[in-house]
Amino acid sequence: MRKKTVFWPALASIFLLASSAEASLERYVFEASSGAVLEIAARAFQPGEPVLISLRPSGDLIRVKIEFLNEVLILEPGGGGPTIGCLGIDLDARPGPHPIALMLTKKTGRHEESLREFEIHDRIFPETRLTVSPRYVQPPPENRERIRRERDLIAWIYGIHTSRWLGDGNFVLPHQGPNWANFGQRRILNDVLNSVHNGLDIRAPHGDLVRASNSGRIVMASDLYMSGKSVIIDHGLGIFSFYCHLSHLLVRRGQPIAKGEPIGRIGSTGRSTGPHLHWSFKVPGGRVDPEAMLELPFPQSIR
Numbered sequence: 001m002r003k004k005t006v007f008w009p010a011l012a013s014i015f016l017l018a019s020s021a022e023a024s025l026e027r028y029v030f031e032a033s034s035g036a037v038l039e040i041a042a043r044a045f046q047p048g049e050p051v052l053i054s055l056r057p058s059g060d061l062i063r064v065k066i067e068f069l070n071e072v073l074i075l076e077p078g079g080g081g082p083t084i085g086c087l088g089i090d091l092d093a094r095p096g097p098h099p100i101a102l103m104l105t106k107k108t109g110r111h112e113e114s115l116r117e118f119e120i121h122d123r124i125f126p127e128t129r130l131t132v133s134p135r136y137v138q139p140p141p142e143n144r145e146r147i148r149r150e151r152d153l154i155a156w157i158y159g160i161h162t163s164r165w166l167g168d169g170n171f172v173l174p175h176q177g178p179n180w181a182n183f184g185q186r187r188i189l190n191d192v193l194n195s196v197h198n199g200l201d202i203r204a205p206h207g208d209l210v211r212a213s214n215s216g217r218i219v220m221a222s223d224l225y226m227s228g229k230s231v232i233i234d235h236g237l238g239i240f241s242f243y244c245h246l247s248h249l250l251v252r253r254g255q256p257i258a259k260g261e262p263i264g265r266i267g268s269t270g271r272s273t274g275p276h277l278h279w280s281f282k283v284p285g286g287r288v289d290p291e292a293m294l295e296l297p298f299p300q301s302i303r
Contacts, residue, residue: 090286228269
């Protein structure tokens with residue numbers, strides 16, 4: 001594990017090497033003069049990577065504001081659970097140095113501020129050519145309004161922000177089948193550059209069960225034009241998981257779901273070339289690699 005410690009407000013930085021059970025993660029640790037500790041952990045600081053932020057507050061700290069990649073994250077200690085948040089480095093994020101602004105607020109109203117730079121490293125994504133039904137590359141006019149409505153619906157859902165963590169520990173795979181490792185893939189459909197793949201495709205037989213990758217609440221269970229029969233789970237903190245191309249839906253909108261519970265069955269509905277599961281995530285800041293979400297040390301349930 002690579003670990004970097006930065007002290008407020010002097011802004012001196014020390015590069016440390018350390019060992020941990022999560023040895024594959026890169027970490028930045030910010031230590032305030034008051035004793036508060038803010039840790040930022042990621043598999044790598046690259047496009048498509050989620051970043052887990054956790055706060056160990058001091059007694060008089062009431063608020064931490066973090067600004068990074070045009071996103072603002074507020075951490076407020078209290079409530080009896082862990083103080084965590086998650087931000088994403090979108091798969092289209094520009095490599096290079098990016099500022100991160102931190103501001104601590106104490107009960108007295110006094111602030112401590114720090115402005116640092118994170119280096120986002122370049123990442124090469126794969127490319128593939130696929131042949132699909134022409135109606136999914138150039139949808140018929142009578143379906144374009146439906147596609148627009150469904151796109152707006154998903155955007156609205158992703159705008160929901162449940163302030164507390166609904167998950168229960170680390171994320172797990174929704175199916176144990178092999179995957180194509182195709183997150184971020186540039187897709188040329190019928191010889192036209194059509195999309196960037198924002199998830200992971202898991203190969204599985206038609207009808208196999210798909211399970212929730214973590215606990216949360218079902219916020220969508222619908223049949224969509226492009227994604228086919230689909231489920232979205234809200235895990236809290238602005239984190240959503242998305243499961244597409246299902247043959248059957250086994251859940252309904254509004255119901256709570258536990259990690260590992262069945263939510264649907266493998267299929268090939270919507271824009272699909274065969275039975276498989278499309279699994280993706282949306283977190284504040286952008287689209288992130290599902291395999292990276294599996295490696296972040298999320299806390300146990302706080303319910």
